[in-house]
Amino acid sequence: xxxxxxxxxxxxxxxxxxxxxxxxxxxxxxxxxxxxxxxxxxxxxxxxxxxxxxxxxxxxxxxxxxxxxxxxxxxxxxxxxxxxxxxxxxxxxxxxxxxxxxx
Amino acid sequence: xxxxxxxxxxxxxxxxxxxxxxxxxxxxxxxxxxxxxxxxxxxxxxxxxxxxxxxxxxxxxxxxxxxxxxxxxxxxxxxxxxxxxxxxxxxxxxxxxxxxxxx
DNA sequence: TTTAGTACCTTGTATTATACAGTAGTTTGT
DNA sequence: ACAAACTACTGTATAATACAAGGTACTAAA
Numbered sequence: 082x083x084x085x086x087x088x089x090x091x092x093x094x095x096x097x098x099x100x101x102x103x104x105x106x107x108x109x110x111x112x113x114x115x116x117x118x119x120x121x122x123x124x125x126x127x128x129x130x131x132x133x134x135x136x137x138x139x140x141x142x143x144x145x146x147x148x149x150x151x152x153x154x155x156x157x158x159x160x161x162x163x164x165x166x167x168x169x170x171x172x173x174x175x176x177x178x179x180x181x182x183x184x
Numbered sequence: 185x186x187x188x189x190x191x192x193x194x195x196x197x198x199x200x201x202x203x204x205x206x207x208x209x210x211x212x213x214x215x216x217x218x219x220x221x222x223x224x225x226x227x228x229x230x231x232x233x234x235x236x237x238x239x240x241x242x243x244x245x246x247x248x249x250x251x252x253x254x255x256x257x258x259x260x261x262x263x264x265x266x267x268x269x270x271x272x273x274x275x276x277x278x279x280x281x282x283x284x285x286x287x
Numbered sequence: 288t289t290t291a292g293t294a295c296c297t298t299g300t301a302t303t304a305t306a307c308a309g310t311a312g313t314t315t316g317t
Numbered sequence: 318a319c320a321a322a323c324t325a326c327t328g329t330a331t332a333a334t335a336c337a338a339g340g341t342a343c344t345a346a347a
Contacts, residue, residue: 083272085195085304088333089188090280097284107295116279123334125297130333147294148342167284169186174277176219177193181200181270188333191304210324226305228326233304250323251313 082118091119091127093170096136096155096163105142105150128153136162185221194222194230196273199239199258199266208245208253231256239265 094113098104104112110124131137136159141149155163197216201207207215213227234240239262244252258266 082276083192083269084302084334085192086272086276088191088304089186090276091334092188094280094283105295110295113283116283117276120335120337121295122297122336122338126334129297144294144343146343148296150295166186169189170280173185173189173193173220177197177273180197180216180219187305187331191333194305208324209326213324223306223308224324225307225309225326229304232326247314247324249314251311251325253324 087117087119089166090170091117091123092131093163093166095124095127095131096159096166099137099153099155100160100163103152103154105152107150109153131159131162134162135159190220190222192269193273194220194226195234196266196269198227198230198234199262199269202240202256202258203263203266206255206257208255210253212256234262234265237265238262 091113094117095109098109098112106124106128107121109128110119110121113119113124114121128137132139132153136156137153138156140152140154142152143149194216197220198212201212201215209227209231210224212231213222213224216222216227217224231240235242235256239259240256241259243255243257245255246252
C-alpha cells in the first residue's frame with residue numbers, strides 16, 4: 082500500500098485504539114496490521130514520539146508467553162490530540178470527496 | 185491542517201481533477217485550495233514529478249490575463265495511476281474506519 | 288540439551304511528499 | 318509609473334513511515 086497515504090494516519094490509529102484500553106506495542110502492531118500493512122518496526126517510533134509528547138503513560142507488565150510487555154495508557158492530553166487528529170482526518174476525507182467527486 | 189495527512193492525497197487530487205479536462209498549474213492550485221489548505225508553491229513539484237513519470241502531456245497556451253499558462257493533459261498511464269491511487273485511498277479510509285470505529 | 292520459533296522491544300539509515308519563502312515575468316488598472 | 322493580480326518555478330527544511338538488523342525472553346520440538 083502507498084506509503085505516503087499512511088502518513089499521520091497510524092498516529093491516529095494508535096491513539097484511537099488506546100481509547101478503549103491500555104495496550105502494548107506488539108499488540109498494537111498486530112491490530113493495525115490486520116487492516117493496514119505495516120512492518121512491525123514502524124509502530125515503535127510512533128509510540129516513542131507520542132510518549133515524548135505526553136500522550137501516554139507507560140508501565141511494564143510481565144507476560145506468561147514472552148518478555149515483559151510495555152503498556153501504553155493514554156493521557157488526557159493524548160485524548161485531546163486524538164480528537165483533534167480525528168477531526169482533521171474526517172475533514173480531509175470529506176474534502177477529498179468533494180474535490181474528486183465520484184472519480 | 186495536519187501536513188502529514190495530506191501526503192499522497194494531493195497527487196490523487198491533481199490526477200482526479202485532470203480527468204475532467206486539461207488544466208494549468210495555478211488553476212489546480214486554486215481549485216484544491218478551496219477544499220484543502222495548500223501553499224501555492226506546493227503544486228508545482230507534484231506536477232513536475234507526475235509529468236516525469238509520464239502521467240501528463242504538457243502544452244503552453246497564452247492567456248489574456250497574465251503570462252502563458254502551462255496546461256496538463258492526463259495520459260492513459262496517468263489514468264491508470266489515478267485509478268490505482270483512488271483505490272488505495274478508498275481502501276485506506278475504509279480500513280481506518282474499521283480500526284477506529286466511531287471514536 | 289540444543290535448536291527453532293514466536294513474542295516483544297529498539298534503533299539507525301533511507302525515502303519522499305509537503306511547507307515555506309523567495310524569484311521572476313505578464314497583464315490590467317490607477 | 319506603480320500596484321495588484323495572474324502564472325510559473327526552485328531550494329531548503331521538516332517529518333512520518335519503510336526496512337533491516339539486533340537483542341532479550343520464553344516455549345516447544347528434536
